[in-house]
Amino acid sequence: MDEKLDLFYNRRSVRKYADRPVSDQQIEQLLKAAMAAPTAMNLKPWEFVVVRDADQLEKLRKISPFSNINAPCAIVVCGNLGVFKRPLMERFWVQDCSAATENLLLAATAFGLGSLWCGLYPIKGMIKSVSQHLELPGSVIPLALVFVGYGAEEKPARTQYDANKIFRERYSDKW
Numbered sequence: 001m002d003e004k005l006d007l008f009y010n011r012r013s014v015r016k017y018a019d020r021p022v023s024d025q026q027i028e029q030l031l032k033a034a035m036a037a038p039t040a041m042n043l044k045p046w047e048f049v050v051v052r053d054a055d056q057l058e059k060l061r062k063i064s065p066f067s068n069i070n071a072p073c074a075i076v077v078c079g080n081l082g083v084f085k086r087p088l089m090e091r092f093w094v095q096d097c098s099a100a101t102e103n104l105l106l107a108a109t110a111f112g113l114g115s116l117w118c119g120l121y122p123i124k125g126m127i128k129s130v131s132q133h134l135e136l137p138g139s140v141i142p143l144a145l146v147f148v149g150y151g152a153e154e155k156p157a158r159t160q161y162d163a164n165k166i167f168r169e170r171y172s173d174k175w
């Protein structure tokens, strides 16, 4: 594997965290990377709610059985559909905010932090609960719940490269 790409292979879903806080400065670095992602028409529909308060974290942990994670910080990546001034412009907001989410995870990895992407959108019940807990206005839709912190578990670097998923010129020709 090319070591230039180590960052990508080192990013793994971390589900156990140390009881060690994440600072404002660290969070700002992560969000600078998140907001370096590409967006359709450069409309940047993303917004981020940073949660470190114990009660707020507890509410987010209860959103689903798959989000019961003991991290000291959660960042909820949202799309603000209010930025779209013409019909159909909002069609790419999920991709825009997903690109930002992946940048956030990679930045966390670069700083030696663990991270976990928990899906919210398009599950209606989770969107409703998170919107209520975070008091989001109706035009702001939560896409992803990202946990961040110092990891308390080690996972090996890896790709899941599979040549069977690649085709040359047309689907009938395998790579």
Ligand SMILES: Cc1cc2nc3c(=O)[nH]c(=O)nc-3n(C[C@H](O)[C@H](O)[C@H](O)COP(=O)(O)O)c2cc1C
Pocket: 011, 012, 013, 014, 015, 064, 066, 067, 116, 117, 118, 119, 120
């Ligand atoms: C859209 C999306 C939703 C996910 N939701 C959850 C989740 O709710 N809980 C969880 O523990 N992991 C969740 N994951 C993490 C995946 O389980 C994980 O990325 C996958 O198993 C591959 O492992 P890796 O991230 O270590 O490479 C989600 C990942 C994505 C991209």
